[in-house]
Amino acid sequence: MALEVTQLCKDYPTRSGPLAILRNATLQLEHGDALAVMGPSGSGKSTLLHILGTLDRPTSGSVRLDGKDPFALPEQELADFRNRHIGFVFQDHHLLPQCSVLENVLIPTVVAHAGGDTEQWARELLKRVGLSDRLDHRPAELSGGERQRVAVARALVQRPALLLADEPTGNLDRRTAQHVGQLLLDLHLQEQTMLVVVTHSAELAKRFPRQLEMADGSLQAMEAP
Secondary structure, three states, rough: EEEEEEEEEEOOOOOOEEEEEEEEEEEEEOOOOOEEEOOOOOOHHHHHHHHHHOOOOEEEEEEEEEEEEEEOHHHHHHHHHHHHHHHEOOOOOOOOOOOOOOHHHHHHHHHHOOOHHHHHHHHHHHOOOOOOOOOOOOOOHOOHHHHHHHHHHHHHHHOEEEEEEOOOOOOOOHHHHHHHHHHHHHHHHHOOEEEEEEEOOOHHHHOOEEEEEEEEEEEOOOOOO
């Protein structure tokens, strides 16, 4: 499985004409790669991640996952593709408050009508993130770091080829952020997913074997400090 992004551009219409957010962004990831993308607010990091996750469409350029162009699929097939192959961790955990920890992790499998050992796998993931004793708790009963760990488990429950994280430690204190960041890297290695994290945190980015910077809508190698 590989991710190939070529000459990706994204414009948004404004009264004064198109506003270019991405300009010819290009990158490649192979099975098991991990990449951190840094850049200031408004530089296009989240836009890039949303396009990689097929939540938004590019103005031009191409995204191919395992040689397939997901944007060529009809909307329902695209939604199914996203659910099967891409996992998401956002800055805000987006857990359903009325559901238990285990139910929240299982939500992607319910959408996909997955059967088999899905609940057993969800329990295993929650054990790996240190929450095996919190399965029946609701999100309001958890700390911020615990809620984000639930979100990480949920992102992995479909065994995605591509794991995307948008400022996953942005709302956490430094110690908790370190723990969640390391957890993402550990689980990525265990499951051999491709991992892309966009972050403001230089501390998190330096843990990654590969770092790029978003500048003027393009991806560039990080400058040495």
